[in-house]
Amino acid sequence: MYNFEYKNPVKIVFGKGTIPNVVNEIPKNKKVLMTYGGGSIKRTGVYDQVKTALKDFDLLEFGGIEPNPHYETCMQAVELIRKEKVDYLLSVGGGSVLDATKFIAAAVLFEGSDPWDILDKPATSPVKAALPLGAVLTLPATGSEMNGNAVITRKATLEKKAFGSALVMPQFSILDPECVFTLPDRQVANGVVDAFVHVMEQYLTFDVNAPLQDRLAEAILTTLIEEGPKVLADRNDYQAAANFMWCATMALNGLIAVGVPQDWGTHLIGHELTAFHGIDHGRTLAIVLPGMMNLKRAGKKDKILQYGERIWGITEGSDQERIDATIARTIAFFESLGVPTTLPEYDVPAETIDKITFRFKESGMKFGEQRDIDYQTVEAILKDRL
Amino acid sequence: MYNFEYKNPVKIVFGKGTIPNVVNEIPKNKKVLMTYGGGSIKRTGVYDQVKTALKDFDLLEFGGIEPNPHYETCMQAVELIRKEKVDYLLSVGGGSVLDATKFIAAAVLFEGSDPWDILDKPATSPVKAALPLGAVLTLPATGSEMNGNAVITRKATLEKKAFGSALVMPQFSILDPECVFTLPDRQVANGVVDAFVHVMEQYLTFDVNAPLQDRLAEAILTTLIEEGPKVLADRNDYQAAANFMWCATMALNGLIAVGVPQDWGTHLIGHELTAFHGIDHGRTLAIVLPGMMNLKRAGKKDKILQYGERIWGITEGSDQERIDATIARTIAFFESLGVPTTLPEYDVPAETIDKITFRFKESGMKFGEQRDIDYQTVEAILKDRL
Known part of the structure; x- marks a missing residue:
């Protein structure tokens, strides 16, 4: 394996009835801004639980953070924070609210002229300070609750960009x-x-x-395949919900990435589908991943064969046949969850492929674990999903 | 799963050639005490690497920490630290040196009259402060490098006791x-x-x-079974050494323990064998574990069957036959590494069983994941290993 460094100081408080514990995690003297989304936390009672727990705090609110949160929305929160001299952020919601809160935390203390640079020019505009933040997570998915990463969309230009900094890891x-x-x-x-x-x-x-990293990754995949359908079948199955939730956190807390190469090409391409058509993030991944596996079947061969064998029990046929069967099995899993995997199913027209390909051509980027995915590969991957 | 809390802020710096990085991890203004053991670090060159890296620090040394480190030795270091006003500890060695260093870090700032209470009366004498410490690990085994636990032996009374505190987690x-x-x-x-x-x-x-916790645990077991023999066969196989080392850390950084019951009975009994006969800690575990599995085959049945099937492929026969085969396979694995698993092979006389049983009887302790292991179970487990 490669050399690596790993440090993840996020405190996880996990289990039923733990939301009121939020009062123990925020320092007493803080002026807190609670961030949230479209208001589902009010319907579910989470909002009330948090408000009750923090009744003795100086607590402000900023709601209305959208899925694939907008830079423009975040900057409204930044303004409020500066005006009100807030010094602690509490994200109450899913990954979008938390990603927005991370960006807000960094943007408030950003010293340059334009906080968009945090996302657009990470090499020359690194995060040097951020407000402390904590999270009450209401939706297992993004893993944002145990890392320092966030993805933000600029509404004006339909650009979706990511940044990462240890300074925006949640304190809890x-x-x-x-x-x-x-x-x-x-x-x-x-x-x-x-x-x-x-x-x-x-x-x-x-x-x-x-x-070990391979087997830890496979442990998460196997458990998701086992528990995900249980959650869909019975929303009140607490144990299935708990197992799913812990899988989502472990999937992106950095631990399975230590000492190994990483791809992230499926995400980069998927982000464009969200930016152009507002397709849910998870669904864009279900579209792109099979195309990525198909087009990168040479470079990823050994791992696709290992994944097919260990996760899906695929051992028969030539290497190419096994890879085909493994891609088909992955597609079937996504579809079994009710998630379509082709572009026409989302009414994405062929010209979107041209637009996305053009963007990658303009950027000149090469990405993926071998830095060999260019705009032509992107085009081929997306055409594979027509 | 159970509710849980998890926080592990230890920074891991992993890989070949990383020892000189120690200079980046210790704050510049610190007066450092470097702790080490019997001097093997001088033969291997690790001592020189650390000394060279820290040449600009005010650096003192405390060597001679023995395996199963003694309380009495630790207290000599405490005296030196107080006299010299040391404010940072650097452990250079294996788990024994690091465990000793953790205890020293807590004992220096202990406010009670007798630091032994940290180990002997943890409920009434919790650690409230500790010097900061870091580690250069030279021996994969104990996992002490990524947790807040330590085990210390009192030479005068042959007592071996453990304590744990987040305050003695290494900073790196x-x-x-x-x-x-x-x-x-x-x-x-x-x-x-x-x-x-x-x-x-x-x-x-x-x-x-x-x-997920089960599969993460199984991932570590499988990898140890695969990589351990490779390390024994070729000591210069870097990849095998790296995989073994990372397994040992992951085995005891708390992650596989979240939300599940824990036993630790094998350790409690094994510690007594070390206390009375100086048997290497790992070897005491190889002796006791098969007896624990045999005597607790009812309470642990489902997990022994799962372990037997997933790790050793044992699926044939009645439950009891499968459990027998699983214990035999575990013994065979330890023996394949050159580690004997019975008491006579270590020249432990039968009267030691009486002495250990007496100690557990006196203490009145009940332990194990179901708090049902008493002195009689201890006696039966040890007699199983004659």
């Missing part, structure tokens, strides 16, 4: 699996796919002799 | 797998067994519907 994340009980099928399915593809981005690359 | 641990190249067979074998049994203490209990 409260994970109550009972939050899963009130999720619609679509969000559960998206969450399972999102967590699954997070693992794949760190696992389905090339072998560097890191068998 | 540097793990260079090349340190494995110079280890004798015996230490490699002990380390593999130690890490293996750490996993078993957290895994071989009863089922609480935590399939």
